[in-house]
Amino acid sequence: MPEQLPPLAPPARLLLGPGPSMVAPRVYEALRQPIVGHLDPYFFEVVEDIRKLLGYVFSTRNEFNIAISGTGTSGMEAAVGNFVEPGEKFAVLANGYFCDRISDVARRHGAVVVRLEKPWGEAFDDQEARDFLRREKPRVAAYVQAETSAGAFQQGKAICEAAHEVDALVIADCVTSLGGMPVMVDETGIDIAYSCTQKGLSCPSGLAPLTVSPRAWERLRKRTTPVDSFYLDLRLLESYFHDHKYHHTASATMFYALRESLALIAEEGIENRWERHRHNHEAFVAGIEAMGMRMHVAAGHRLWTLNTPRVPDGVDDAKVRQRLLNEYGIEISGGFGPLAGKVFRIGLMGYSSTGENVGKILDALKRAMK
Numbered sequence: 001m002p003e004q005l006p007p008l009a010p011p012a013r014l015l016l017g018p019g020p021s022m023v024a025p026r027v028y029e030a031l032r033q034p035i036v037g038h039l040d041p042y043f044f045e046v047v048e049d050i051r052k053l054l055g056y057v058f059s060t061r062n063e064f065n066i067a068i069s070g071t072g073t074s075g076m077e078a079a080v081g082n083f084v085e086p087g088e089k090f091a092v093l094a095n096g097y098f099c100d101r102i103s104d105v106a107r108r109h110g111a112v113v114v115r116l117e118k119p120w121g122e123a124f125d126d127q128e129a130r131d132f133l134r135r136e137k138p139r140v141a142a143y144v145q146a147e148t149s150a151g152a153f154q155q156g157k158a159i160c161e162a163a164h165e166v167d168a169l170v171i172a173d174c175v176t177s178l179g180g181m182p183v184m185v186d187e188t189g190i191d192i193a194y195s196c197t198q199k200g201l202s203c204p205s206g207l208a209p210l211t212v213s214p215r216a217w218e219r220l221r222k223r224t225t226p227v228d229s230f231y232l233d234l235r236l237l238e239s240y241f242h243d244h245k246y247h248h249t250a251s252a253t254m255f256y257a258l259r260e261s262l263a264l265i266a267e268e269g270i271e272n273r274w275e276r277h278r279h280n281h282e283a284f285v286a287g288i289e290a291m292g293m294r295m296h297v298a299a300g301h302r303l304w305t306l307n308t309p310r311v312p313d314g315v316d317d318a319k320v321r322q323r324l325l326n327e328y329g330i331e332i333s334g335g336f337g338p339l340a341g342k343v344f345r346i347g348l349m350g351y352s353s354t355g356e357n358v359g360k361i362l363d364a365l366k367r368a369m370k
């Protein structure tokens with residue numbers, strides 16, 4: 001017999017890292033509701049609510065909006081694996097860690113990956129994106145709208161236009177933008193966008209919202225080789241969520257949480273929500289600059305959801321983060337890869353994006369760096 005454990009008592013952290021973000025009380029409330037079966041009529045009502053609400057937060061008229069059972073990476077894997085076939089060319093505009101992850105995923109699905117590279121924290125301009133895609137003529141192009149490893153936002157309109165000229169589909173990683181910054185799927189021309197639940201949507205991790213344009217769905221319908229993942233095959237997921245045929249046992253609990261988090265966004269108004277994130281981000285940047293620190297990403301390209309102030313010379317970022325956690329109960333994150341030791345990564349996403357939290361983190365950071 002194993003020893004009896006004390007009651008579960010997780011510490012109450014203030015989560016201001018690159019995700020997970022804080023969870024709203026209403027979402028916690030949803031998490032303790034009675035579960036129903038994965039084929040229960042009530043479950044499919046929730047699926048339908050989520051479908052409509054995802055259209056609203058992604059700013060799209062797409063009909064195919066689902067939540068994949070898995071974290072953001074499952075959305076990435078589904079987006080790549082369904083739309084590229086072995087031997088096809090897959091172009092990545094690569095300016096950070098998650099661009100590298102997409103490239104890796106595409107190679108594992110047998111694609112021939114071509115990349116245009118930029119230092120972490122910079123964004124591609126329209127002309128270089130166009131030249132790259134016109135030259136390579138890929139089958140699929142991918143970019144990360146909100147690069148969480150570096151803090152930069154990537155505009156997508158020129159990428160989508162150039163990709164469509166050469167009959168390529170566009171995948172956009174919107175994991176750190178959805179619910180905090182304008183994703184604008186239709187206006188940008190994105191064919192497949194995916195996200196996660198634990199960043200701008202302020203749920204626990206566990207689902208990956210994904211939307212597919214009619215153009216991309218048409219391509220999928222014509223696909224002749226089977227998708228090399230049963231679990232993430234979108235045509236099978238369509239038969240589950242639309243035709244109510246068993247495919248896997250989706251978590252009713254997580255679907256309730258996502259429904260409530262999306263309902264909170266609709267009640268706040270998506271534009272108001274973007275404005276709240278922009279406002280708190282700007283207050284944070286003003287505070288950082290008043291402390292004599294500098295932001296890694298140039299103004300105009302910064303994420304409102306994830307800030308990357310540079311670590312001042314002579315400051316040990318790991319020690320600062322440890323003090324923030326131990327003395328203030330605040331979680332932030334550090335840089336990695338080429339930005340290891342060079343930046344802090346501080347998230348102000350969803351329920352975490354408040355003026356009060358901006359004040360708390362600026363104050364705690366100042367003390368922890370002393």
Ligand SMILES: *Cc1c(COP(=O)(O)O)cnc(C)c1O
Nearest residue numbers: 071072073098146148175176196
């Ligand atoms: C967090 C993140 C992911 C991966 O999401 P997980 O939920 O950790 O699997 C993918 N892309 C970007 C840009 C992210 O920030």
